[in-house]
Amino acid sequence: MEYSLLCQHLHALSVSPARKKLALFGIMLLLWVYLLYSCVGYCATVPSLLVDGHRARDADFPGKRTESGRADLMSRLLPRAQSWVDLESDDDEAVDSTAARDFSTTEAETDRAEDWYDARGERRSPEQSALSSFSNGSGSKRLPQAIIIGVKKGGTRALLEFLRVHPDIRAVGAEPHFFDRNYDNGLDWYRELMPKTLEGQITMEKTPSYFVTREAPARIYSMSRATKLIVVVRDPVTRAISDYTQTLSKKPDIPTFESLTFKNRTTGLIDTSWSAVQIGIYAKHLDNWLQFFPMRQILFVSGERLISDPAGELGRVQDFLGLKRIITDKHFYFNQTKGFPCLKKAEGSSKPHCLGKTKGRTHPNIHPEVVQRLRDFYRPFNMKFYQMTGHNFGWD
Numbered sequence: 001m002e003y004s005l006l007c008q009h010l011h012a013l014s015v016s017p018a019r020k021k022l023a024l025f026g027i028m029l030l031l032w033v034y035l036l037y038s039c040v041g042y043c044a045t046v047p048s049l050l051v052d053g054h055r056a057r058d059a060d061f062p063g064k065r066t067e068s069g070r071a072d073l074m075s076r077l078l079p080r081a082q083s084w085v086d087l088e089s090d091d092d093e094a095v096d097s098t099a100a101r102d103f104s105t106t107e108a109e110t111d112r113a114e115d116w117y118d119a120r121g122e123r124r125s126p127e128q129s130a131l132s133s134f135s136n137g138s139g140s141k142r143l144p145q146a147i148i149i150g151v152k153k154g155g156t157r158a159l160l161e162f163l164r165v166h167p168d169i170r171a172v173g174a175e176p177h178f179f180d181r182n183y184d185n186g187l188d189w190y191r192e193l194m195p196k197t198l199e200g201q202i203t204m205e206k207t208p209s210y211f212v213t214r215e216a217p218a219r220i221y222s223m224s225r226a227t228k229l230i231v232v233v234r235d236p237v238t239r240a241i242s243d244y245t246q247t248l249s250k251k252p253d254i255p256t257f258e259s260l261t262f263k264n265r266t267t268g269l270i271d272t273s274w275s276a277v278q279i280g281i282y283a284k285h286l287d288n289w290l291q292f293f294p295m296r297q298i299l300f301v302s303g304e305r306l307i308s309d310p311a312g313e314l315g316r317v318q319d320f321l322g323l324k325r326i327i328t329d330k331h332f333y334f335n336q337t338k339g340f341p342c343l344k345k346a347e348g349s350s351k352p353h354c355l356g357k358t359k360g361r362t363h364p365n366i367h368p369e370v371v372q373r374l375r376d377f378y379r380p381f382n383m384k385f386y387q388m389t390g391h392n393f394g395w396d
């Protein structure tokens with residue numbers, strides 16, 4: 001067809017000057033359209049090359065270098081969409097609906113994602129949003145292949161935000177709470193919450209309450225028995241205090257930590273029905289998961305090491321997920337003011353970023369005797385947990 005068109009143009013050239021001009025104009029027009037098409041493909045990659053050089057340098061993207069693979073490659077190179085309406089809700093939650101003294105069961109407390117985004121000063125401009133939607137246009141929504149299932153106050157937000165830096169990970173920012181609270185909504189509802197991914201990219205979410213939800217293992221198994229599970233664990237005593245601190249920040253008139261910890265202060269009997277205490281009995285909850293998933297499918301991340309050596313823990317997580325180790329110590333710096341490691345460049349940004357003010361709160365002083373009593377309480381459970389996981393987390 002193009003050949004006959006050319007013949008017609010040649011014929012026209014030999015016929016009259018007017019037709020000759022018309023033919024030339026036609027050819028010019030075709031050239032312009034072609035140039036414009038090429039430029040859209042090239043120019044759109046430029047901003048992200050400037051923002052995030054390591055992605056561009058990574059020549060191992062599995063995306064095809066064909067015309068049809070252009071969208072694939074583009075989506076990896078462009079800052080991935082992380083909508084600012086994508087809210088985190090790091091809720092307080094009961095161990096299960098029967099947990100007796102859980103203040104959070106009456107009123108959910110939320111540490112919202114705005115915290116993270118506000119701290120980054122990173123509301124997206126309309127231009128960025130447009131670019132993001134463009135890059136987000138390709139791919140499809142998939143059910144997660146890996147889930148951070150716990151534990152609450154373990155450092156789950158830090159882990160997810162750090163993982164999002166990886167170009168082969170796409171994660172939903174909000175906690176879907178699908179396998180505990182929203183299961184009746186069905187898998188299609190759940191899938192719809194997920195970001196679009198391309199072939200080879202991993203979809204993730206985090207909902208720390210799954211770890212202590214009795215029904216969660218069976219439900220995740222029925223979605224996919226191949227789901228990779230990640231648990232961020234932290235010294236159960238500090239975790240309990242952190243949990244209490246979060247509730248206290250929203251409900252300043254709750255009883256003291258001490259009075260909630262003990263069933264009987266004189267005998268020193270611990271109240272295991274209080275969710276802040278119960279969540280830390282990791283061995284018991286893990287048992288529930290091992291009824292459905294083999295140990296090799298569960299990765300335990302140390303919440304303490306996530307702070308002292310984020311790159312080391314991230315290295316283990318990337319290996320577990322079968323990903324190239326792209327997130328390294330080059331991505332982190334220790335922020336003295338925050339007192340925590342922060343990202344030199346968060347996903348889709350060129351500025352340094354720390355987690356928001358609800359992460360890394362100052363804990364109230366707890367009487368050393370109470371702390372000691374809790375340590376004694378957790379010790380046998382911790383030992384069991386070390387045995388089950390084959391890893392000593394050093395909490396004693």
Ligand SMILES: Nc1ncnc2c1ncn2[C@@H]1O[C@H](COP(=O)(O)OS(=O)(=O)O)[C@@H](OP(=O)(O)O)[C@H]1O
Nearest residue numbers: 090152153154155156157158242340355359360361
């Ligand atoms: N890099 C970095 N920055 C800030 N905070 C960090 C970081 N790494 C781990 N942590 C610890 O994460 C604790 C909150 O844990 P989670 O994100 O799992 O909490 S939640 O269950 O989602 O509410 C939070 O607990 P608190 O210190 O008690 O606030 C932090 O100690």
